[in-house]
Every structure is written in structure tokens, then in C-alpha cells.
Amino acid sequence: MEWISLLVLLAVLVQLMVSGSGRRAAADRQARQLAAVERKLNLIMDHLGIREPEPGAPARVLEELMAGRKLQAIKVYRDATQVGLKDAKDAVELLARRYGLE
Incomplete structure (x- = not known):
């Protein structure tokens, strides 16, 4: 058993x-x-x-850049990330250079 x-x-x-x-x-x-x-x-x-969107960059920022609205892109970036004007401007310009949107 x-x-x-x-x-x-x-x-x-x-x-x-x-x-x-x-x-x-x-x-x-x-x-x-x-x-x-x-x-x-x-x-x-x-x-x-x-190119894949940057993880830290809201998609709307890229949309504004592609439409040629850099100032609006900076405003959207500031609203989304709560950073100062200079930091937002630098970040948006870096994104524009990366994506050839200058």
C-alpha cells in the first residue's frame, strides 16, 4: 500500500x-x-x-512645437511640470533641437 x-x-x-x-x-x-x-x-x-516622445515631455508640448507655437509650448510645459520660465524655455528648446523643430 x-x-x-x-x-x-x-x-x-x-x-x-x-x-x-x-x-x-x-x-x-x-x-x-x-x-x-x-x-x-x-x-x-x-x-x-x-521618434518616440520624451517620457518627461507632455505630448501637447510636442504638438505645439510641431505647429510652430514655441511660446505656447513653453506655457504648456510650465503648466504640466510646474517649473520656472527659464527651465521651461530651456527644456522646450532642447526638445525642439532633438526633434529638428527649430
């Missing part, structure tokens, strides 16, 4: 190990697929000259 319970326990442990490694393999496969998609997207963006 002890052998039967040991065999059942062993079978359960083997099943748990197999199912755990299957999930891990699926997660690894998904991570590789995601990395491949990100690489392709980066190539497409580079080809089209599209």
Missing part, C-alpha cells in the same frame, strides 16, 4: 514539473516574439523618421 501512495505522489510531482516547465517555455517564447516585434517596430520608426 505504501508503494502505491509513493507512486501516486511521484506521478503528481512529475506532472507538476512538466506543467511548470511548459508554462515557462510559453512565457519565454512570448518574450522572444515581443522582442522581435519591438525590433521591427523600431526599424520602421527609424525608416519613417518617427
Whole structure:
């Protein structure tokens, strides 16, 4: 009787190990697929000259810069970040240079 319970326990442990490694393999496969998609997207963006917005810069600041409204972009930046006029001006000018919007 002890052998039967040991065999059942062993079978359960083997099943748990197999199912755990299957999930891990699926997660690894998904991570590789995601990395491949990100690489392709980066190539497409580079080809089209599209740049990702700066994490610290509100999207509206870039919109104002692209529309040629630098003063409005500075105001939006100040409102969003609560920085002074000089810091906002410097940050907006840096963004304009980075994105070729001068």
C-alpha cells in the first residue's frame, strides 16, 4: 500500500514539473516574439523618421512645437511640470533641437 501512495505522489510531482516547465517555455517564447516585434517596430520608426516622445515631455508640448507655437509650448510645459520660465524655455528648446523643430 505504501508503494502505491509513493507512486501516486511521484506521478503528481512529475506532472507538476512538466506543467511548470511548459508554462515557462510559453512565457519565454512570448518574450522572444515581443522582442522581435519591438525590433521591427523600431526599424520602421527609424525608416519613417518617427521618434518616440520624451517620457518627461507632455505630448501637447510636442504638438505645439510641431505647429510652430514655441511660446505656447513653453506655457504648456510650465503648466504640466510646474517649473520656472527659464527651465521651461530651456527644456522646450532642447526638445525642439532633438526633434529638428527649430
